[in-house]
Amino acid sequence: MTNKGHYKCVIIGSGPSGYTASIYASRAGLEPVLFTGLQQGGQLMDTNDVDNFPGYPEGVNGAQLMEDLKNQALRFGSDIRAEMVTNVDFSGDIKVLTIDNKYKVTAQSVIISTGASAKWLGIDSETEFRQKGGVSACATCDGFFFQGETVIVVGGGDTALEEALFLSNICKKVKMLVRGGKMRGSKIMQDKALAKDNISVLYNTNICEIKGDDSGVTNVEVETIYHTYQKIKHTIESKAVFIAIGHKPNTDLFKDYINLDENGYVIREAFSTKTNVEGVFVAGDVADTVYRQAITASGSGCMSALDAERYLSEL
Numbered sequence: 001m002t003n004k005g006h007y008k009c010v011i012i013g014s015g016p017s018g019y020t021a022s023i024y025a026s027r028a029g030l031e032p033v034l035f036t037g038l039q040q041g042g043q044l045m046d047t048n049d050v051d052n053f054p055g056y057p058e059g060v061n062g063a064q065l066m067e068d069l070k071n072q073a074l075r076f077g078s079d080i081r082a083e084m085v086t087n088v089d090f091s092g093d094i095k096v097l098t099i100d101n102k103y104k105v106t107a108q109s110v111i112i113s114t115g116a117s118a119k120w121l122g123i124d125s126e127t128e129f130r131q132k133g134g135v136s137a138c139a140t141c142d143g144f145f146f147q148g149e150t151v152i153v154v155g156g157g158d159t160a161l162e163e164a165l166f167l168s169n170i171c172k173k174v175k176m177l178v179r180g181g182k183m184r185g186s187k188i189m190q191d192k193a194l195a196k197d198n199i200s201v202l203y204n205t206n207i208c209e210i211k212g213d214d215s216g217v218t219n220v221e222v223e224t225i226y227h228t229y230q231k232i233k234h235t236i237e238s239k240a241v242f243i244a245i246g247h248k249p250n251t252d253l254f255k256d257y258i259n260l261d262e263n264g265y266v267i268r269e270a271f272s273t274k275t276n277v278e279g280v281f282v283a284g285d286v287a288d289t290v291y292r293q294a295i296t297a298s299g300s301g302c303m304s305a306l307d308a309e310r311y312l313s314e315l
Contacts, residue, residue, distance in 0.1 A: 001098065001102075001103060001104050002103050002104065003103070003104045003105065003106060004099075004103045004104065004105055005033075005105045005106070006094075006105070006106045006107070006108075007031065007032070007033050007105060007106070007107045007108070008030045008031055008032070008107070008108050008109065008312055009025050009030040009031070009032040009033075009107065009108070009109045009110070009111065009305075009308050009312070010032065010033050010034075010035070010095070010097060010105065010107040010109070010110050010111070011025070011032050011033070011034040011035070011110075011111045011113060012035055012037070012085045012088075012097070012110065012111065012112050012113060012114055012253075013035070013036070013037050013042070013112065013113040013114035013115055013250070013284070013286070014034065014036040014037065014039075014040050014041050014042055014066070014070070014080075014113075015041060015042025015043065015044065015066070015113060015115050015284060015285075015297060016042070016044065016065075016066070016069060016284065016294045016295075016297040016298040016301065017113040017115070017283035017284025017285070017286075017297040017298060017300055017301035017304070018034055018036075018042075018111070018113035018283070018284070018301060019034070019066070019069035019070055019072070019073050019298075019301070020069065020283075020297075020298040020299075020301030020302050020305075021034075021111050021113060021283050021301035021302070021304050021305045021308075022034045022073040022078040022080070022301075022305075023069070023072055023073045023076060023078070023301075023305075024301070024302050024305030024306060024309075025078070025111075025305040025308060025309070026073060026076035026077050026078045027076050028305065028306075028309040030109075030305070030308065030309060030312065031077065031079070032078055032079065032111075032305075033078075033079040033080075033081065033105070033107075034073070034078055034079065034080045034081065035081050035083050035084060035085050035097075035099065036080065036081065036082050036083070036084075037084050037085070037114065038084055040066070040070075040082060041062075041063060041066030041067075041070070042066070042115045042284075043115060043117070043118065043137075043285075044062035044063070044065060044066055044294060045062060045063050045066060049061065049062075049142075049145065050062050050065050050141070050294065051144055051145075052140075052141065052144075052293070052294075052295070053065060053294050053295055054295065065294070069298075081099075083099050083100050084099070084100055085097050085098065085099060085253065086098050086099065086100060086101045086253075087101075087253070088110075088253055088254060088257065089257075090110070090254075090257035090258070090277045090280055091257070093278070093279070094106050094107070094108065095107045095108070095109070095110050095279065095280065097110070108279065108312060108315070109279045109280070109281070109308045109311055109312055110279065110280045110281070111273075111280075111281045111282070111283055111301075111304045111305065111308060112251075112254060112258070112266060112275070112280065112281070112282045112283070112286055113282070113283040113284045113286065113297075113301060113304070114249075114250040114251065114253070114284075114286050115249075115250055115284055115285045115286055115297075116247040116248060116249040116250060116265075116285040116286055116288075116292070117247065117248050117250060118137035118138075118243065118246075118247050119243070119245045119246045119247065119248060120137070120243055120245075121154065121207060121243060121245075123207065123208075123209065123210070125209045125210040125211065126207075126210055126241075126243070128210075129210050129212060129216065129217050129241070132212070132214060132215075132216055133145075133215075133216040133217075134210075134212060134216035134217030134239065134240050134241065135210060135217065135240070135241050135243065136240065136241075136242055136243070137242070137243050137244070137247075138242075138292070139153070139163040139166050139167050139242050139244075140166060140293065141293070141294075142240070142242075143166060143167050143170055143171070143240075143242075144170070145240075146167075146170075146171055146239050146240045147170045147171065148170075148171065148172050149171055149172055149238075149239040149240065150171065150172055150173040150174075150175065150237060150238050150239060151167055151171050151173070151174055151175070151238055151239060151240040151241070151242060152174075152175050152176075152177060152220055152236065152238045152240070152241045152242065153167065153174060153175070153176045153177070153242045153244055154176075154177050154207060154241065154242065154243050154244060154245060155176075155177075155178070155243070155244035155245045155246075156176070156178035156179065156180065156182070156183035156184050156185060157183070157184045157185050157244070157245075157246065158184075158185040158186055158189050159244045159245075159246060159247075160176060160178075160183075160185065160244035160245070161176075161183070161185040161186075161189040161190065161192070161193045162189070162244075163242050163244045164176050164193050164196075164199050164244075165189075165192060165193055165196070165199075167242070168193075168196045168198050168199050171198070172198065173198050173199075173200070174196075174198060174199045174200075175199075175200050175201075175202065175236060175238065176193070176199065176200070176201045176202065177202050177205045177206070177207065177222060178201060178202065178203045178204070178205065179204070179205070179206055180203065180204065181203050181204055182203065183201070202222070202224060204224055204225040204226070205222050205223065205224045205225075206222065206223050207220055207221070207222050207241070208221045208222060208223050208233060209221045210241055216239065216240075217238060217239055217240055217241060218237070218238075218239070219235050219236060219237050219238060220235070220236050220238050220241060221233060221234075221235050222234060222235075222236060247285070247292070248264065249263070249264045249265045249266070249285070249286050249287075250286060251264050251265070251266060251286060252264075254266070257277055257280075258275050258276065258277060258280065258282075259275065259276040261289075263289070265286065265287055265288075265289050266282045266286050266287040267287075268282050268287050272303075272307060273287075273300060273303045273304040273307045274307060278311075279311060281304040281307050281308050281311075282300075282304065283297065283300040283301040283303070283304035284297035284300055284301060285297055287300070288300070
């Protein structure tokens with residue numbers, strides 16, 4: 001397979017972390033090459049309104065925000081390629097990356113910013129209202145738009161409980177739908193949620209269909225299994241559905257070389273973006289199990305580029 005170039009710094013993945021890393025790496029003279037992957041811009045490409053990214057007082061469309069970051073990186077000379085890294089070899093000092101299973105490039109340093117993908121229910125109406133508005137996987141990002149409304153949170157783990165607690169402070173009612181007969185979240189989180197007057201829980205309940213119009217979600221058809229094993233469908237009025245059944249970090253590509261935690265997230269050194277492999281750094285949601293915000297991803301992208309610059313200057 002042909003080697004089509006050797007670079008000081010290769011960034012794998014776009015989104016706020018990858019583009020920010022590219023901006024800083026370019027300004028540092030690292031001449032980075034960024035491979036966007038399949039979803040250029042990451043999860044924010046599916047987000048209509050971003051109101052909490054600094055510098056946009058009127059808010060910004062998620063796709064536009066990613067385009068702005070991309071253009072800023074291009075302004076400083078970043079080489080951004082709409083291609084996918086399909087294999088890596090981090091066994092040596094020089095890192096080898098296969099692109100689209102067609103050719104290889106080598107790099108002195110690599111920044112992993114492949115992000116994490118939200119897990120979805122997989123029903124057609126979910127996809128429809130992710131586009132129209134009203135279905136989200138991030139209450140911190142989108143809860144603001146449903147202040148004073150009744151909303152639904154799907155899930156029974158700590159993530160769902162955190163989302164419900166956050167929403168309970170700004171929404172009229174929060175209805176949690178739990179697939180099984182009990183929640184999987186920690187007892188302390190369950191106690192906090194159940195102590196809130198405006199949080200209620202429906203167990204043994206699954207969503208059948210999300211309904212609404214061009215302006216967004218209006219109600220949700222669910223199916224509840226009762227103790228008699230009788231399945232009954234009913235409708236819940238709601239302006240939004242927050243899917244909180246977990247995220248999957250996009251790390252399968254690196255598992256043979258990079259230390260991952262039990263959930264597949266990249267383990268980094270404390271107060272650093274360094275991984276266990278010399279010369280390989282990490283940024284964004286692929287290593288973030290807590291915050292998962294565009295601004296924190298951008299911040300870690302900056303950090304990873306600074307760490308890569310220091311690493312290369314010491315060689």
